[in-house]
Amino acid sequence: MIQLAYPVALLSLLAIPLLIALHLLRPRRRRVVLSTTTLWQAALKDRERGLGLRRLLRNLSLLLLLASALVLGLALAGPQWLTRASEGADTVLVLDVSASMKTRSGIGTTRFDQALAEAADIVDGLPREGRMLVMTSGRKALLRTGFEADRDALRRVLAQLRPGDEAGRPREALALALSLLRGREQGRIYFLTDGAFDPDVDPGSPQVVFRVVGAPARNVAITRFDFRQELASDDRFQVLMTVRNYTDAPVVVPASVSLDGRALYRGSLELEASNEQTLVLPFRGRALGRAVGRIDVDDDLAADNQAFAAVNAGDPLRVLLFTRGNFYLESVLEALPDLDLIKREWSPAEDIARLARIHDVVVFDGIAGPRLPPGNFLLVNTVAPGLPFSDAGRVAQPDVVGRGPSALMRDVDLTAVHIDRALRVVIDEPVPGLQRLFWSPETDLALALLDDGLKLVYLGFDLAQSNFPLQAAFPLFFSQSLEWLRPRGDGFVSTHIAAGSTHSIRVPSIQTRVIMRMPSGDATTLEVKGGSLLFDATADTGIYRYSVGEVARYFAVTLTDARESDVNSRWAPGERREQLQPAGNGAQALVPLWPHLLVLALVLLALEWCVWTGSRGSA
Amino acid sequence: MAMKSLNAPAGGDPVFNDEFLRKLQRLELLARKIFRGLLRGEHTTSHRGRGLEFSDFRRYRPGDDFRHIDWNIYSRLDQLFLKLHTSEEDVTLHLIVDTSASMGFGEPSKFDHARRLAAALAYIALHNLDRVGVSAFAEGLGAALPPIKTRHHMARLLTFLGDLPCAGVTRFDSALRAFAMRTRNPGLVVLISDLLGAGEAQDGIEALRHGGHDVVVIQLLAESEIDPPLEGALRVVDAETGDELEVTVDPELRRLYQHRLELLLQEMESFCRRRGVEYLRASTAIAFEDVVLKYLRQGAHLR
Numbered sequence: 001m002i003q004l005a006y007p008v009a010l011l012s013l014l015a016i017p018l019l020i021a022l023h024l025l026r027p028r029r030r031r032v033v034l035s036t037t038t039l040w041q042a043a044l045k046d047r048e049r050g051l052g053l054r055r056l057l058r059n060l061s062l063l064l065l066l067a068s069a070l071v072l073g074l075a076l077a078g079p080q081w082l083t084r085a086s087e088g089a090d091t092v093l094v095l096d097v098s099a100s101m102k103t104r105s106g107i108g109t110t111r112f113d114q115a116l117a118e119a120a121d122i123v124d125g126l127p128r129e130g131r132m133l134v135m136t137s138g139r140k141a142l143l144r145t146g147f148e149a150d151r152d153a154l155r156r157v158l159a160q161l162r163p164g165d166e167a168g169r170p171r172e173a174l175a176l177a178l179s180l181l182r183g184r185e186q187g188r189i190y191f192l193t194d195g196a197f198d199p200d201v202d203p204g205s206p207q208v209v210f211r212v213v214g215a216p217a218r219n220v221a222i223t224r225f226d227f228r229q230e231l232a233s234d235d236r237f238q239v240l241m242t243v244r245n246y247t248d249a250p251v252v253v254p255a256s257v258s259l260d261g262r263a264l265y266r267g268s269l270e271l272e273a274s275n276e277q278t279l280v281l282p283f284r285g286r287a288l289g290r291a292v293g294r295i296d297v298d299d300d301l302a303a304d305n306q307a308f309a310a311v312n313a314g315d316p317l318r319v320l321l322f323t324r325g326n327f328y329l330e331s332v333l334e335a336l337p338d339l340d341l342i343k344r345e346w347s348p349a350e351d352i353a354r355l356a357r358i359h360d361v362v363v364f365d366g367i368a369g370p371r372l373p374p375g376n377f378l379l380v381n382t383v384a385p386g387l388p389f390s391d392a393g394r395v396a397q398p399d400v401v402g403r404g405p406s407a408l409m410r411d412v413d414l415t416a417v418h419i420d421r422a423l424r425v426v427i428d429e430p431v432p433g434l435q436r437l438f439w440s441p442e443t444d445l446a447l448a449l450l451d452d453g454l455k456l457v458y459l460g461f462d463l464a465q466s467n468f469p470l471q472a473a474f475p476l477f478f479s480q481s482l483e484w485l486r487p488r489g490d491g492f493v494s495t496h497i498a499a500g501s502t503h504s505i506r507v508p509s510i511q512t513r514v515i516m517r518m519p520s521g522d523a524t525t526l527e528v529k530g531g532s533l534l535f536d537a538t539a540d541t542g543i544y545r546y547s548v549g550e551v552a553r554y555f556a557v558t559l560t561d562a563r564e565s566d567v568n569s570r571w572a573p574g575e576r577r578e579q580l581q582p583a584g585n586g587a588q589a590l591v592p593l594w595p596h597l598l599v600l601a602l603v604l605l606a607l608e609w610c611v612w613t614g615s616r617g618s619a
Numbered sequence: 620m621a622m623k624s625l626n627a628p629a630g631g632d633p634v635f636n637d638e639f640l641r642k643l644q645r646l647e648l649l650a651r652k653i654f655r656g657l658l659r660g661e662h663t664t665s666h667r668g669r670g671l672e673f674s675d676f677r678r679y680r681p682g683d684d685f686r687h688i689d690w691n692i693y694s695r696l697d698q699l700f701l702k703l704h705t706s707e708e709d710v711t712l713h714l715i716v717d718t719s720a721s722m723g724f725g726e727p728s729k730f731d732h733a734r735r736l737a738a739a740l741a742y743i744a745l746h747n748l749d750r751v752g753v754s755a756f757a758e759g760l761g762a763a764l765p766p767i768k769t770r771h772h773m774a775r776l777l778t779f780l781g782d783l784p785c786a787g788v789t790r791f792d793s794a795l796r797a798f799a800m801r802t803r804n805p806g807l808v809v810l811i812s813d814l815l816g817a818g819e820a821q822d823g824i825e826a827l828r829h830g831g832h833d834v835v836v837i838q839l840l841a842e843s844e845i846d847p848p849l850e851g852a853l854r855v856v857d858a859e860t861g862d863e864l865e866v867t868v869d870p871e872l873r874r875l876y877q878h879r880l881e882l883l884l885q886e887m888e889s890f891c892r893r894r895g896v897e898y899l900r901a902s903t904a905i906a907f908e909d910v911v912l913k914y915l916r917q918g919a920h921l922r
Contacts, residue, residue: 029854029865035721035729035844036815037857037864039883043875044866 009076016069023062064608068601075597089186090131090147092177093119095161096193097136097539098168099499099559103194103217103567104300111214112163115192118211122190123154133180134158137173137193138539139166139500164539165303166500167561168193170201178205185591196567214567217300219246220253221565223276225293225307225558226496236284241293241307243269244276246566254296257281260289269295290543290554304565308543309496310554317486320355322346323365328469329380332478333363339482360486366462374453376485381462383425388434389447389458392426398440398461406435408448408457408480412473414438419445419468422461448484457481487532496556502536503555507548517545519557635777639735643742646908675703682895710806711750711766713832714741715798716780717812719757719789720858725841725903730785733811733839735907738780740809743911745770750806753779756794757787760801788859789815795823799830808832813839814887821890828894835897838887842904847876 004010034040101112119134126132131147134157144157174191181187189207194214202208224242239259245251250272257265257279264281271277291309299305317339323329324345333341342359346367356362356375363378371386383391400414424443427434437446437457449456463469487506497503507514507528514533517523519542526533538544538557545554559565679688679699692700714737722730741751750766753776764779795810808827814820814836827834849855849868856863866872884900891898901910 029852031854031856032849033856033858034847035724035813035841035858037855037860037862038815039876039879040855040866040872041864042879043872044864046875046879047872 004077004079006076006078009078010073012076013070013073015073016066019065019069020062023065061608061611064604064611068604068608071597071601071604075594075601079593079597081591081593089127089188090133090181090184091122091126091187092133092135092180092189093122094141094170094173094177094189094191094193095119095134095136095158096168096170096191097138097161097163097166098196099163099165099303099561099564100168100194100196100301100567101163102165102301102303103214103219105214105217110163111194114213115194115211116158116161118192118213119158119190120155123151123158126151134161135173135177136161137168137170137191138164139169139498140536141169141173141176164500165541165557165559166539167498167559167564168197170197171203174201174203174205174208178203178207181207194567196564198563216568219299219301219304219565219567220244220251220271220295220297221246221301221304221559221562222293222295222307223304223560223562223565224278225291225309225560227291227309227311236282239264239281239283239291239293239309240278241265241281242276242278243271243295244562244565245271245273246568247299248273251297255279255294256296257291257293259283259291264291290556292543301565301567303541304559304561306541307558307560308541308556309558310543310556311495316340317361317482318342318359319361319363319482320344320359321363321365322367322369323363324367326365326380326463328463328474329363329365332469332475335475336479336482361482372454372456375455377454377456378481378485379456379458381423381460383423383458383460387449387456388429388431388451389425389427389444391423392443393424395422395424395440395442396420398422398442398445400438400445401441402436403438404436406437406448408435408477408484409437410480412477412480413471414473417466417468417471417473419461419466421465425458425460448481455485457485495554496558497538498561499541499557499559500536500539502534503538503544503557505533505535505546505548507533511548515547517547519543635735635738635781639738642906642908643739646739646743646911673702673704676700677703682892711752711804712741712744713766713798713802713806713808714751714753715795715808715810715812716753716755716783717757717789717810717814718755718761718783718785719787720785721789721813721815722839723785723858725843727903728785729813729839729841729903730783732901732903732907733837734780734783736811736837736839736901736910737809738777739907739911741776742770742773745773751776754798755783756789756791756798758790758794760794760797789819791819791823792826796826799826799832802830802832805831806833807835809835809837811837811839813841813844815883820887824891824894824896828896834891834894835899836887836891837899837901837910838884839901839903842902845877845880845902847873849873 095115097112101110101115103111105111105114123132129149131149132145132154133147134144134154136142136144144161145154148154170191170193174189177189177191181189185207187207188209189205190209190211192211192213195210195212202210221244222241223244224240226240228238228240239257241255241257243253243255245253250270253269253271255265255267255269256263264283265279269277269279289311291311293307295305297305317336319333319339319341321330321333321341321343322345323343330341330343333339346364346369348370352362352370353373353375356373356377359375361376361378363380364382364384365380366382368382369377369379369384372384377384383389398419400417400419403409403412403414419440422440422443422445425447427444431449431451433450435448436444437448439445443460445460447456447458447460449458461468468474495503505514505528512528514526514528515523516526516535518537519540526535535544535546541557541559543554543556545552547553676689676692677700679701683701687701687703689700689702692698716733716737718730722728722733725732737753741753744751745767750768752766753764755761755763762779762783764776767773767776789812791812791814798808810824810827812820824834824836847868852865852867854863854865888898888900890896899910
């Protein structure tokens with residue numbers, strides 16, 4: 001069935017009489033009187049008998065002109081072809097693997113089992129030429145296959161899928177699925193879910209077909225579990241645990257909280273229907289180790305009946321300072337918290353490579369150091385050999401005229417800084433890891449370099465010959481420089497992340513491997529480059545223990561998501577589902593026809609031109 | 620003397636000018652030697668039993684009456700010859716000239732050529748024949764000159780021919796049928812036409828034969844009809860009917876045209892042969908006296 005988007009454009013067909021008039025005005029044939037035309041008529045018939053289209057070709061020029069005008073007029077009217085989804089339409093299957101899909105739904109089955117059964121039906125019902133892409137929607141949207149026509153391969157992939165302990169983000173998954181079908185209006189997206197999300201997840205696209213599985217369920221969940229340090233106290237901490245009853249009846253829930261096996265709480269919580277209760281458990285002492293909270297309840301979703309947190313002891317930053325004495329520099333380093341400062345005078349006999357390995361940061365203050373090995377270095381008023389920049393003399397009273405966008409310069413105000421004398425450096429070879437921090441017209445005054453295991457901050461003037469130490473920016477610059485040289489993100493505070501999210505692990509630049517032990521007990525070795533590692537295999541809740549060299553640290557992965565634990569479907573798109581037809585089974589789509597008509601009109605015009613010029617030539 | 624008695628028609632007709640008359644007289648001298656048996660022996664077949672006096676022999680040709688074969692010669696020479704006899708009755712030569720518009724084409728025109736040819740035949744025929752009549756036809760039977768007996772009336776004949784118009788549509792069937800019905804004394808009919816419109820022409824010739832006439836057909840064509848000098852996109856107009864036709868003439872179409880013309884000519888020739896009608900074909904590019912001498916010499920009547 002064809003619909004017209006702009007029927008009024010059909011008025012353009014009134015131009016056809018004009019075309020006929022123009023055609024008639026073309027130069028006429030030469031008139032010749034003959035004794036008889038009978039023989040010519042017979043000859044023409046002979047020729048037309050041989051070439052059946054000759055008769056048509058006699059007025060081909062006009063016919064082509066009229067046809068092109070007709071097609072253009074139709075194109076302007078915006079015809080659209082209302083068609084059923086073609087046999088070869090692509091399908092995207094989005095499978096919800098969030099924690100709520102673990103909810104029991106019947107005896108021995110979960111919502112995810114039901115979703116898999118639905119997925120199998122969809123695979124079985126694929127059109128003969130249809131292709132399907134399988135992706136999962138957890139905290140992240142992950143593609144599990146490409147567009148695959150092999151039904152067995154699709155079934156194998158589906159059989160390997162399991163729900164995680166993560167909170168779902170279906171909005172991102174559906175956006176990705178729609179982007180995969182961009183330009184394929186007949187494609188369909190099947191989202192197999194339990195509907196435990198906000199209605200605004202629906203992108204409103206007619207391509208998305210929701211298949212909601214599961215039934216209302218009973219659930220009591222730990223929705224918050226965390227450490228916090230009491231104000232103005234170094235050794236007083238609190239553990240917070242919130243438990244929510246999602247059922248419509250009061251429940252009594254046995255609960256317990258432990259820290260490295262030491263019980264912080266054991267008791268029962270009385271929870272009203274659709275209500276929650278928060279435990280605040282103070283304790284004194286160094287907060288180190290792994291905390292576990294549990295509730296002992298027989299509900300339909302077990303994944304949120306436990307929660308985890310980890311607290312790592314913060315190691316002090318070990319800084320080695322080579323200086324002949326610098327009051328300002330020593331003062332600022334000693335003032336920074338959790339920093340062990342070692343001052344020495346430089347000797348060429350020092351094994352700089354070993355020193356770099358055993359210290360977090362090595363500082364050279366006004367001392368011409370050696371060629372620098374891999375490690376973290378801070379150069380003040382000196383330049384080391386082998387760097388991409390070199391000493392080129394001195395500059396008197398340089399003005400700070402520019403600053404770079406580096407994180408090292410965050411909130412560092414240099415407007416009042418005056419420098420009496422500075423090193424003049426020349427960048428010999430630009431390298432990608434070299435950042436300009438701030439500079440004068442004559443030279444760079446501060447640089448940062450990250451190059452193949454070497455991290456370095458360069459400050460190109462004597463602190464005593466500037467008013468920089470008197471500025472608020474001074475300690476900030478050094479604090480941020482040391483944090484950049486040796487990040488301490490895994491230190492003091494408790495570390496727990498939501499299941500499915502990515503955990504950033506910072507390691508000394510000299511370390512190249514991290515051994516990760518999962519909650520299941522399985523261990524894996526991960527390669528590290530550039531001093532940091534992004535770890536995202538966090539679908540399961542629990543304590544993750546990793547080793548960097550001799551140091552062991554923890555982080556906890558927990559669900560504790562009130563929205564995810566609300567396992568009762570809050571959005572059942574039944575009405576939409578009735579309206580939509582699955583792809584290949586009669587789904588309808590509007591296919592615009594005007595581009596095809598436009599191309600056809602151009603081809604007809606080109607043909608008309610050829611015929612017209614050809615006939616003029618022969619005449 | 621005959622040559623002295625031939626005068627140009629009054630008004631200085633460009634067709635029958637002095638040069639034509641001189642040619643005609645030369646032609647008469649040439650024809651005299653072979654004109655002795657003109658038409659007499661030939662017409663013994665159609666007027667059986669009337670002429671019994673032996674005149675001449677000629678070779679047998681398909682269509683001749685077996686009864687006139689001289690079997691004695693056959694037994695000696697093993698070849699078929701006919702015995703020709705002199706007719707004792709008067710024979711009238713009827714010259715029928717096509718004056719339709721299509722005859723006006725060619726250089727010289729077929730019409731002029733036909734008139735000169737008719738005049739030449741009449742002039743030569745009057746040498747021995749009793750009577751020569753001339754009729755014009757186009758859409759219908761047109762002006763007619765009653766049979767004349769002597770060359771003294773030759774000027775009248777030329778004037779008649781010179782005054783004929785060249786116009787109208789050809790209707791062979793009705794015109795020739797009217798001639799056959801109107802003519803009381805059957806004779807030799809010489810039809811001079813381009814015969815464009817062959818289907819009707821055959822019906823007309825058939826009507827002449829049924830009228831008891833012996834028929835000779837001289838088909839005249841212009842060179843521009845045999846090899847038309849046309850090229851490109853044209854709107855051709857039929858001179859007789861006014862019908863228009865758009866054609867784009869290219870070598871292929873010209874070849875098809877010539878093929879059609881050849882079929883038309885062959886069809887007419889075949890028809891004439893089947894009906895025992897003498898058929899002669901001539902182009903306007905050939906001088907009328909050459910046609911008379913060359914073509915009529917090949918014909919049965921001038922043996």
